Amino acid sequence: MAIVVDNDTRLVVQGLTGREGRFHGLRNRGHGTQVVAGVTPGKGGQDVEGVPVFDTVADAVAEMGANTTMVFVPARFATDAIYEAVDAGIGTVICIAEGLPAHEMLGVYNYIRTLGITMLGPNCPGALSPGKANVGIIPAEIFREGGVGLVSRSGTLTYQIGHELTQLGLGNSTIVGIGGDPVVGSSFVDVLRRFEGDDETELVVMVGEIGGDEEEKAARFIEAEMTKPVLAYIAGFTAPPGKTMGHAGAIISGSSGTAQGKKEALEACGVQVGTTPTEVAQLVAERMGARSR
Numbered sequence: 001m002a003i004v005v006d007n008d009t010r011l012v013v014q015g016l017t018g019r020e021g022r023f024h025g026l027r028n029r030g031h032g033t034q035v036v037a038g039v040t041p042g043k044g045g046q047d048v049e050g051v052p053v054f055d056t057v058a059d060a061v062a063e064m065g066a067n068t069t070m071v072f073v074p075a076r077f078a079t080d081a082i083y084e085a086v087d088a089g090i091g092t093v094i095c096i097a098e099g100l101p102a103h104e105m106l107g108v109y110n111y112i113r114t115l116g117i118t119m120l121g122p123n124c125p126g127a128l129s130p131g132k133a134n135v136g137i138i139p140a141e142i143f144r145e146g147g148v149g150l151v152s153r154s155g156t157l158t159y160q161i162g163h164e165l166t167q168l169g170l171g172n173s174t175i176v177g178i179g180g181d182p183v184v185g186s187s188f189v190d191v192l193r194r195f196e197g198d199d200e201t202e203l204v205v206m207v208g209e210i211g212g213d214e215e216e217k218a219a220r221f222i223e224a225e226m227t228k229p230v231l232a233y234i235a236g237f238t239a240p241p242g243k244t245m246g247h248a249g250a251i252i253s254g255s256s257g258t259a260q261g262k263k264e265a266l267e268a269c270g271v272q273v274g275t276t277p278t279e280v281a282q283l284v285a286e287r288m289g290a291r292s293r
Contacts, residue, residue, distance in 0.1 A: 002129035002174045003149075003194040003201075004092060004118060005033070005068065009133040012037040012057060012066035012090070014073055014081045016048050021072035024096075024137050025051070028070070031134040036064040057088040068092040070126070070135050075099040078122065082108055086117055094135050095121030098181060105183035112185060119185025125155035125177035138175060146171020148284060149195040151188060152207035153180050153214075157235060157277060161205060164281035170288060173200040180209070188218035196226055203287055204228055205280060206271075208262055209235040215262040223269035229287055232266050232273045233280045234259045 011028065015021035016038025026049060029035040035051055037060035044055035052064065060066045069085040071078055071093065078097040085093055093112070100108075100122045112119055120127060126136010130145045137155070142163045148170055152158040155177050162175060176191050178184050188206060195201045204226075208215040215234065222230050263273045274280030 002132050003191070003198050004094075004120065004127040004174060004176055005129050005133040005135045007132050009068045009092070009135065010034045010036045010064065010066050011068050011070060011133075011135055012039055012054075012060040012064070012085075013051075013070045014039045014057065014085065015071070016040065016051060017043050017046065017053060018072060021070075022048055024072065025070065027140075028134050028136070031128075031140045032131070033133040033135060036060070037066050057085045057090060061088045061090065066090065068135060069094065071095040071097055071121070073097060075122075079104045079108060082119070083111070086112055086115060091117060093117060093119040093121075093185065094124065094126050095119065095179070095185070096124065096126065096136060097121070098123030098179075100181065102181070102183050105181065109183060109185060117185075120177060121179040121181070121184060123181040124179030124184070125158065127174060127176050128172075129174045130172055136177065138177070142166060143175065144171035146173065147200060147202035147288070148172050149198065149201040149204040150175045150207070151191040151195070151204065152177055153209050154207055154235060157207050157209075157233070161207060161233065161277045161281055164278055165284060168281055168285045170281075170285060173198060173202075182212070188214050189221045192218060192221060192226060192230070196228060202228065203284060204230045205284060206230060206232045207235070208232060210259050210262075211257045213257065216265040219262075219265045219269040219271060222266075222271055230271050231280055231283050231287070232263075232271050233277055234262045234266075234273060 013025040017040040038053040
């Protein structure tokens with residue numbers, strides 16, 4: 001069992017004929033993902049190294065049984081692409097595109113919630129269940145199968161911690177990047193709830209960063225609902241107030257959203273917070289070793 005993507009994932013890539021969509025779509029296929037279709041309006045009937053291209057997502061769903069989409073189109077078209085996919089019957093949306101207007105994403109968020117759609121992003125690296133499926137831009141070759149669930153707002157920190165775990169002989173059940181924009185389709189709480197119900201996940205690592213209050217909400221959820229151990233890392237201890245740091249959502253407003261505040265909230269709810277990605281990986285190794293004895 002895995003969460004978000006697995007052996008049953010049948011992927012359509014919106015934007016497969018573009019340079020980045022083609023590169024990552026074929027890399028996903030190389031990892032074993034069933035990439036069944038691409039969609040680019042006006043290019044239906046073509047193919048990308050054997051992957052058929054359709055004019056609409058509805059055609060990809062009807063003819064190829066697609067159930068998951070990777071949105072790899074420019075930000076100005078991404079909102080329409082998401083609506084098109086959802087209305088065509090796609091159940092999982094992974095939006096790699098970044099910079100979608102916040103007011104547009106609010107509309108998308110409220111729309112998909114009523115339909116039970118799973119969405120990651122925008123501005124996310126995707127999801128990877130090693131040995132099963134990879135949808136997005138996560139470098140699958142540095143990860144291995146195992147019992148550690150990983151959820152993050154940061155792509156590169158996800159890769160670093162995953163690599164550190166691999167070096168220690170540990171692996172991941174699923175790696176989930178929720179995205180760094182101010183409004184995203186899934187929260188930490190959404191993903192933590194799914195990890196809690198996943199038989200393959202023994203322990204969860206949460207990678208947060210400055211800005212917003214999602215980590216504080218997650219802390220309360222962990223304390224009240226999680227039975228599996230959760231460890232965390234928070235990026236941005238040296239970030240100055242009022243300055244955007246990397247992601248659009250990573251900005252401290254006044255006295256809220258600081259790394260120290262998030263660390264204190266998590267620790268108050270029983271979550272051990274590492275000071276570096278390397279320390280987090282070592283803490284995971286210690287916990288996993290103790291659980292295996």
